[in-house]
Amino acid sequence: MRLRVVHALSGGRVLTTAQLCERMPEVPKVTMYRHVALLAEAGFLEVADEQRVRGAVERHYRLRQNRPAVDTDAAAAMTPEDHRRGFAAAMAVLIAEFNAYLDRDGADPVADGVSYRQGTLWLSPDELAQMTSELLAILDPWLANRPAPGRAPYLLSPVRFPVGPTSPGEEQT
Numbered sequence: 001m002r003l004r005v006v007h008a009l010s011g012g013r014v015l016t017t018a019q020l021c022e023r024m025p026e027v028p029k030v031t032m033y034r035h036v037a038l039l040a041e042a043g044f045l046e047v048a049d050e051q052r053v054r055g056a057v058e059r060h061y062r063l064r065q066n067r068p069a070v071d072t073d074a075a076a077a078m079t080p081e082d083h084r085r086g087f088a089a090a091m092a093v094l095i096a097e098f099n100a101y102l103d104r105d106g107a108d109p110v111a112d113g114v115s116y117r118q119g120t121l122w123l124s125p126d127e128l129a130q131m132t133s134e135l136l137a138i139l140d141p142w143l144a145n146r147p148a149p150g151r152a153p154y155l156l157s158p159v160r161f162p163v164g165p166t167s168p169g170e171e172q173t
Contacts, residue, residue, distance in 0.1 A: 001027065001031065001032075001035050002035050002038065002039055002044075003089055003090065003092075003093035004024060004093050004096055004097065005020060005032075005035055005036060005039060005045075006039070006044060006063065007093060007097060007155065008020055008023055008024075009045065009061060009062055009063045010063065010153070012062070012146045012147060013062070013147065013153075014048045014049070014060045014061065014062045015060065015061060016058050016059065016060050016061070017032055017033055017036050017059070017061070018058070020032055020036065023100075024100070036061065040061065043064060044063065044064060045061045045062065045063060045064065046061070046062060046063075046064045047059045047060065047061060048060045048061060048062040070086070090157070094155070094157055097155055101114075112152075113154075120163060120164075135158075139156075
Protein backbone atom coordinates (compact mmCIF):
# COMPACT_ATOMS: atom_id res chain seq x y z
CA MET A 1 0.00 0.00 0.00
CA ARG A 2 2.74 2.46 0.95
CA LEU A 3 4.71 1.61 -2.17
CA ARG A 4 1.63 2.42 -4.24
CA VAL A 5 1.37 5.81 -2.53
CA VAL A 6 5.05 6.49 -3.20
CA HIS A 7 4.57 5.53 -6.84
CA ALA A 8 1.48 7.75 -7.15
CA LEU A 9 3.56 10.70 -5.93
CA SER A 10 6.57 9.94 -8.10
CA GLY A 11 7.59 12.19 -10.95
CA GLY A 12 7.12 15.37 -8.94
CA ARG A 13 3.38 14.90 -8.42
CA VAL A 14 1.70 16.69 -5.54
CA LEU A 15 -1.55 15.11 -4.30
CA THR A 16 -3.89 15.30 -1.35
CA THR A 17 -4.92 12.21 0.56
CA ALA A 18 -8.38 12.59 -0.99
CA GLN A 19 -6.82 12.53 -4.48
CA LEU A 20 -4.87 9.41 -3.53
CA CYS A 21 -8.16 7.83 -2.42
CA GLU A 22 -9.67 8.67 -5.83
CA ARG A 23 -6.73 6.95 -7.56
CA MET A 24 -7.11 3.85 -5.37
CA PRO A 25 -10.84 3.50 -4.73
CA GLU A 26 -10.44 -0.07 -3.48
CA VAL A 27 -8.51 1.22 -0.44
CA PRO A 28 -10.63 2.36 2.51
CA LYS A 29 -10.13 6.05 3.28
CA VAL A 30 -9.07 5.40 6.87
CA THR A 31 -6.38 3.00 5.60
CA MET A 32 -5.12 5.56 3.09
CA TYR A 33 -4.93 8.30 5.72
CA ARG A 34 -3.05 5.96 8.08
CA HIS A 35 -0.48 4.99 5.44
CA VAL A 36 0.05 8.59 4.31
CA ALA A 37 0.63 9.58 7.94
CA LEU A 38 3.12 6.74 8.41
CA LEU A 39 5.01 7.74 5.25
CA ALA A 40 5.14 11.37 6.39
CA GLU A 41 6.34 10.38 9.88
CA ALA A 42 9.04 8.16 8.35
CA GLY A 43 10.34 11.03 6.23
CA PHE A 44 9.24 9.80 2.80
CA LEU A 45 6.59 12.50 2.29
CA GLU A 46 6.50 16.18 3.02
CA VAL A 47 3.69 18.72 3.01
CA ALA A 48 3.98 20.84 -0.14
CA ASP A 49 0.97 23.05 0.65
CA GLU A 50 -1.93 23.38 3.06
CA GLN A 51 -5.34 24.86 2.31
CA ARG A 52 -8.47 25.38 4.36
CA VAL A 53 -11.38 23.41 2.92
CA ARG A 54 -14.73 23.63 4.74
CA GLY A 55 -13.00 24.36 8.03
CA ALA A 56 -10.46 21.52 7.75
CA VAL A 57 -6.85 21.72 6.66
CA GLU A 58 -6.18 19.86 3.43
CA ARG A 59 -2.54 18.88 2.99
CA HIS A 60 -0.89 18.43 -0.39
CA TYR A 61 1.91 15.85 -0.21
CA ARG A 62 4.98 15.22 -2.32
CA LEU A 63 7.92 12.87 -2.06
CA ARG A 64 10.87 14.28 -0.19
CA GLN A 65 13.85 14.56 -2.49
CA ASN A 66 16.18 13.35 0.26
CA ARG A 67 13.84 10.59 1.42
CA PRO A 68 15.20 7.46 3.08
CA ALA A 69 16.37 4.74 0.72
CA VAL A 70 17.74 1.25 0.95
CA ASP A 71 21.35 1.92 0.06
CA THR A 72 24.07 -0.68 -0.41
CA ASP A 73 24.91 -0.78 3.31
CA ALA A 74 21.27 -1.19 4.33
CA ALA A 75 20.73 -3.90 1.69
CA ALA A 76 23.82 -5.74 2.94
CA ALA A 77 22.40 -5.70 6.47
CA MET A 78 19.09 -7.20 5.36
CA THR A 79 18.44 -10.88 5.90
CA PRO A 80 17.28 -13.12 3.06
CA GLU A 81 13.81 -12.97 4.64
CA ASP A 82 13.92 -9.14 4.61
CA HIS A 83 14.81 -9.24 0.91
CA ARG A 84 12.04 -11.78 0.28
CA ARG A 85 9.45 -9.52 1.95
CA GLY A 86 10.73 -6.42 0.15
CA PHE A 87 10.63 -8.12 -3.24
CA ALA A 88 7.14 -9.53 -2.58
CA ALA A 89 5.91 -6.05 -1.63
CA ALA A 90 7.43 -4.52 -4.75
CA MET A 91 5.84 -7.19 -6.96
CA ALA A 92 2.47 -6.75 -5.22
CA VAL A 93 2.63 -3.02 -5.98
CA LEU A 94 3.59 -3.74 -9.59
CA ILE A 95 0.62 -6.09 -10.00
CA ALA A 96 -1.75 -3.63 -8.32
CA GLU A 97 -0.55 -0.76 -10.51
CA PHE A 98 -0.87 -2.88 -13.66
CA ASN A 99 -4.40 -3.95 -12.69
CA ALA A 100 -5.34 -0.33 -11.99
CA TYR A 101 -4.01 0.61 -15.45
CA LEU A 102 -5.99 -2.17 -17.16
CA ASP A 103 -9.15 -1.14 -15.27
CA ARG A 104 -8.98 2.44 -16.61
CA ASP A 105 -11.35 3.42 -19.37
CA GLY A 106 -9.53 3.33 -22.68
CA ALA A 107 -6.54 1.30 -21.49
CA ASP A 108 -4.75 0.10 -24.62
CA PRO A 109 -1.57 -1.87 -23.82
CA VAL A 110 -0.41 -1.90 -27.44
CA ALA A 111 -0.93 1.82 -28.08
CA ASP A 112 0.49 2.68 -24.65
CA GLY A 113 3.71 0.74 -25.28
CA VAL A 114 3.21 -1.68 -22.40
CA SER A 115 5.99 -4.24 -22.14
CA TYR A 116 6.71 -7.08 -19.76
CA ARG A 117 9.49 -9.05 -21.30
CA GLN A 118 12.12 -11.13 -19.61
CA GLY A 119 15.47 -12.29 -20.84
CA THR A 120 18.58 -13.86 -19.44
CA LEU A 121 21.91 -12.07 -19.74
CA TRP A 122 25.20 -13.87 -19.15
CA LEU A 123 27.47 -11.32 -17.48
CA SER A 124 30.69 -11.27 -15.54
CA PRO A 125 30.78 -9.00 -12.46
CA ASP A 126 32.61 -6.36 -14.51
CA GLU A 127 30.09 -6.60 -17.34
CA LEU A 128 27.22 -6.30 -14.84
CA ALA A 129 28.78 -3.17 -13.37
CA GLN A 130 29.34 -1.69 -16.85
CA MET A 131 25.78 -2.48 -17.96
CA THR A 132 24.35 -0.93 -14.79
CA SER A 133 26.42 2.21 -15.28
CA GLU A 134 25.39 2.51 -18.92
CA LEU A 135 21.70 1.97 -18.14
CA LEU A 136 21.82 4.66 -15.45
CA ALA A 137 23.49 7.04 -17.91
CA ILE A 138 20.75 6.37 -20.45
CA LEU A 139 17.91 6.78 -17.94
CA ASP A 140 19.29 9.79 -16.06
CA PRO A 141 18.09 12.49 -18.51
CA TRP A 142 14.62 10.90 -18.69
CA LEU A 143 14.34 10.70 -14.90
CA ALA A 144 14.69 14.49 -14.79
CA ASN A 145 11.44 14.94 -16.79
CA ARG A 146 8.57 16.55 -14.91
CA PRO A 147 4.85 16.39 -15.65
CA ALA A 148 3.96 18.39 -18.75
CA PRO A 149 1.26 18.45 -21.42
CA GLY A 150 1.59 15.43 -23.67
CA ARG A 151 3.55 13.41 -21.09
CA ALA A 152 2.18 10.37 -19.30
CA PRO A 153 3.88 8.69 -16.35
CA TYR A 154 5.35 5.26 -17.07
CA LEU A 155 6.41 2.82 -14.39
CA LEU A 156 9.79 1.23 -15.09
CA SER A 157 10.63 -1.67 -12.78
CA PRO A 158 13.94 -3.28 -13.60
CA VAL A 159 14.42 -6.49 -11.66
CA ARG A 160 17.75 -8.23 -11.75
CA PHE A 161 19.05 -11.29 -9.92
CA PRO A 162 21.15 -14.33 -10.77
CA VAL A 163 19.07 -17.27 -11.99
CA GLY A 164 21.67 -19.88 -12.75
CA PRO A 165 24.88 -21.35 -11.45
CA THR A 166 27.22 -19.11 -9.55
CA SER A 167 30.20 -21.43 -9.32
CA PRO A 168 32.77 -21.62 -12.13
CA GLY A 169 32.42 -24.76 -14.21
CA GLU A 170 28.76 -25.35 -13.32
CA GLU A 171 26.57 -25.87 -16.32
CA GLN A 172 23.22 -24.28 -17.00
CA THR A 173 20.47 -26.82 -17.66
